[in-house]
Amino acid sequence: xxxxxxxxxxxxxxxxxxxxxxxxxxxxxxxxxxxxxxxxxxxxxxxxxxxxxxxxxxxxxxxxxxxxxxxxxxxxxxxxxxxxxxxxxxxxxxxxxxxxxxxxxxxxxxxxxxxxxxxxxxxxxxxxxxxxxxxxxxxxxxxxxxxxxxx
Numbered sequence: 001x002x003x004x005x006x007x008x009x010x011x012x013x014x015x016x017x018x019x020x021x022x023x024x025x026x027x028x029x030x031x032x033x034x035x036x037x038x039x040x041x042x043x044x045x046x047x048x049x050x051x052x053x054x055x056x057x058x059x060x061x062x063x064x065x066x067x068x069x070x071x072x073x074x075x076x077x078x079x080x081x082x083x084x085x086x087x088x089x090x091x092x093x094x095x096x097x098x099x100x101x102x103x104x105x106x107x108x109x110x111x112x113x114x115x116x117x118x119x120x121x122x123x124x125x126x127x128x129x130x131x132x133x134x135x136x137x138x139x140x141x142x143x144x145x146x147x148x149x150x151x
Contacts (some may be wrong), residue, residue: 006131007056008039011066013075017107020084029078029089035136038066038120042128057128069119079107109135109143117145 016031042056052058078093080086082102094100105111113135121130129147136142 002043004041004043005056006039006041007059007062008037009059009062009066011036011038011063011071013071015074015076016078018078018080018086018089019106019108020081020086031078032137034074035134036066036070036116037132037134037136038062039131039133040124040128041131045127057125061125065120065123069123070116074101077101079103079112081106109137109141113143113145117150 012033012035014031014033016029018029019026021027040057040062044054044056045052047053077099078090079101080090080103082090082104087102090100090102103115105115113133116135117130117133120133124130131147133145134142135144
């Protein structure tokens with residue numbers, strides 16, 4: 001019987017966004033100090049000649065993937081849904097040298113974790129699976145993605 005182990009690495013980044021068409025304060029451009037927990041699952045490597053012997057995945061390898069796909073892209077950027085009139089505001093900000101991300105979804109925490117899951121899954125080694133993501137937007141609010149909910 002193999003031992004499935006979950007490994008979690010936590011990340012933090014600052015991102016601005018605006019929710020077009022929303023009926024509250026978040027329709028305005030504002031930002032969050034996001035905290036992202038990435039949990040993968042796999043069995044520890046049993047080959048004693050492998051430099052990663054005993055690891056499911058090296059924390060530094062997981063860090064590299066998440067930094068390249070998510071943190072370095074979203075940190076200190078402002079995210080807009082490219083299919084809304086916010087695109088005019090986004091272009092104006094870009095013209096003024098701001099870091100703007102145009103995505104094809106409403107940039108809520110829920111939609112961001114779906115996007116993040118797709119990006120991270122593509123980069124994981126074959127023996128490791130994405131188990132879950134937790135994206136914390138504020139001290140008391142977060143969205144979670146679980147692989148077993150999305151089979």
